[in-house]
Amino acid sequence: MDNLQTTTEQARGTEAKKKTVSAVDKNKPEKIRVELNIEKWPGIWQPAKAHTKLTARTLERQVELKDGGRAVSKLIIGFTDLGTLTTEDQRMFYALIRQWEDAGKPVGKPVYFSDRLLSRLLKKKGWGTNVLTAITGSLRRLRTIPLRWIKSFHKNDPASSQYEEEIPFQILGDLKIVTRKSHGHVTNQQGYFQFDRNIEANLAANYTKPLLDEVFLKLESEIAQLIYTHIDLVMFGKTRYERCTRELFADLGLSGSSYRFKSNRRQKLERALSELRGVRLNHGVIKSATIEETRDGKDYKVVFTKAARMDQELELEADLAEPIPVVVNHYVQTKDALQLQAEELVSYFHKVFHEVNAHLPQSKEISQALSLISQYGLSKARLAVEFAYEEAQKTNYSIQHFGAILSYASRAAALVDRQISARPQRPVAEPTPSAPRELLLKGERRLNSLTTEQHRQRFDTTKAALFQEAPFLAHRWKEGSKLHESMIRSRMVRDLQVECMDLLPLSLLPTWYPLQTQNLEL
Numbered sequence: 001m002d003n004l005q006t007t008t009e010q011a012r013g014t015e016a017k018k019k020t021v022s023a024v025d026k027n028k029p030e031k032i033r034v035e036l037n038i039e040k041w042p043g044i045w046q047p048a049k050a051h052t053k054l055t056a057r058t059l060e061r062q063v064e065l066k067d068g069g070r071a072v073s074k075l076i077i078g079f080t081d082l083g084t085l086t087t088e089d090q091r092m093f094y095a096l097i098r099q100w101e102d103a104g105k106p107v108g109k110p111v112y113f114s115d116r117l118l119s120r121l122l123k124k125k126g127w128g129t130n131v132l133t134a135i136t137g138s139l140r141r142l143r144t145i146p147l148r149w150i151k152s153f154h155k156n157d158p159a160s161s162q163y164e165e166e167i168p169f170q171i172l173g174d175l176k177i178v179t180r181k182s183h184g185h186v187t188n189q190q191g192y193f194q195f196d197r198n199i200e201a202n203l204a205a206n207y208t209k210p211l212l213d214e215v216f217l218k219l220e221s222e223i224a225q226l227i228y229t230h231i232d233l234v235m236f237g238k239t240r241y242e243r244c245t246r247e248l249f250a251d252l253g254l255s256g257s258s259y260r261f262k263s264n265r266r267q268k269l270e271r272a273l274s275e276l277r278g279v280r281l282n283h284g285v286i287k288s289a290t291i292e293e294t295r296d297g298k299d300y301k302v303v304f305t306k307a308a309r310m311d312q313e314l315e316l317e318a319d320l321a322e323p324i325p326v327v328v329n330h331y332v333q334t335k336d337a338l339q340l341q342a343e344e345l346v347s348y349f350h351k352v353f354h355e356v357n358a359h360l361p362q363s364k365e366i367s368q369a370l371s372l373i374s375q376y377g378l379s380k381a382r383l384a385v386e387f388a389y390e391e392a393q394k395t396n397y398s399i400q401h402f403g404a405i406l407s408y409a410s411r412a413a414a415l416v417d418r419q420i421s422a423r424p425q426r427p428v429a430e431p432t433p434s435a436p437r438e439l440l441l442k443g444e445r446r447l448n449s450l451t452t453e454q455h456r457q458r459f460d461t462t463k464a465a466l467f468q469e470a471p472f473l474a475h476r477w478k479e480g481s482k483l484h485e486s487m488i489r490s491r492m493v494r495d496l497q498v499e500c501m502d503l504l505p506l507s508l509l510p511t512w513y514p515l516q517t518q519n520l521e522l
Contacts, residue, residue: 112190
């Protein structure tokens with residue numbers, strides 16, 4: 001009986017272990033395999049936002065040979081009028097490797113791409129001219145920036161010969177970009193690329209190292225990107241790595257004046273290290289990343305410790321075993337119907353003008369769309385977009401931003417009103433003030449007839465009601481803003497034009513109320 005119970009417990013343990021492993025594999029991020037020669041030289045890439053002078057940079061390493069000689073490897077990174085290789089180009093290089101792998105790893109054949117595809121691989125937020133310019137710039141630099149690989153061998157004997165070989169190359173051996181424009185605006189870019197034959201041969205021969213590209217692309221700090229790829233390589237088989245900041249910055253190719261003093265280097269590293277803590281590596285997790293002063297006080301050193309992924313998951317399970325705290329749901333951040341209409345209108349604008357089906361509306365666009373919808377309604381606002389497109393075609397005006405629609409809204413609304421009034425109407429016994437124009441004038445007259453105190457009270461009441469319907473507006477409200485005051489005023493007019501204002505019978509007035517009946521209008 002005991003043996004049967006033990007066997008059952010072992011089976012349950014094995015089954016639970018299999019479920020845990022399958023869950024881990026399911027959440028395991030995908031990898032790409034980066035060419036190892038380039039990965040050994042993180043100094044190739046410079047921070048994209050650095051303002052360093054463009055000049056040729058030389059990276060050098062020496063290796064002592066077994067026979068007493070030495071081998072020197074040099075990598076010279078040039079520049080062109082497009083600049084030099086940056087961390088943005090490093091991200092593009094990894095995205096192209098992902099595309100090459102997804103295409104079946106062809107050798108000697110080009111790989112086709114599109115701007116939308118590269119934007120998705122790079123995890124770009126939104127879509128616009130700046131994204132398209134960044135993608136095109138990185139592709140051009142990877143194709144045109146010259147690199148020179150120089151290897152030399154020296155022996156101890158001074159009379160012996162010295163050998164040196166030089167290989168000039170670019171990261172991309174071939175590139176073609178086809179751009180489609182409409183009315184002077186770039187709407188689409190496609191083409192093909194091919195890696196340099198030496199890089200392609202190493203990729204095909206698996207002379208590579210695995211890299212978690214999804215983890216890398218989530219890093220925001222440029223120095224964090226450089227450090228991540230560096231320690232992912234040097235910490236293979238190690239659980240601890242430390243390096244003085246001066247030597248670390250030299251490894252990363254960071255030699256500008258802003259990195260001269262140790263205080264500057266520490267300031268640059270603190271943000272990067274805070275972003276790297278707990279980040280997955282290809283062979284573990286960065287458990288800690290700290291910076292501390294050296295014993296002589298002349299520099300700081302960075303200390304990285306790595307933990308196995310299973311250890312990190314066990315720590316996470318231990319944290320989850322503790323009582324779960326109460327979660328406060330922020331319902332204020334929930335999108336209401338009015339905001340959804342505004343986002344729909346902004347997306348419709350980008351679809352009409354720029355042929356973009358997937359657009360992430362910005363806060364300024366949403367505020368402008370809310371103003372337009374609150375004043376004219378969603379249907380008229382959509383017609384304003386179409387009216388603006390037709391008018392812009394006539395004048396060859398290239399509209400780029402949603403805000404330009406506001407100048408066309410009044411004319412579009414007037415056109416709609418004229419079309420409605422031109423339609424044959426069914427005869428009715430008595431005219432009703434239900435026409436949109438008449439209602440609008442009625443609300444304007446009632447608003448203008450209010451006293452200053454009545455206007456202020458109604459303004460505050462309307463603003464409170466609008467904040468209750470659209471709570472997110474309360475966080476964006478700005479006193480004195482003409483846009484916000486226009487939204488409140490439009491809402492007041494809409495309320496007044498349908499508000500019931502019944503007359504008070506004379507019999508209900510008190511006897512002391514001063515009334516001159518001869519002045520009343522019949």
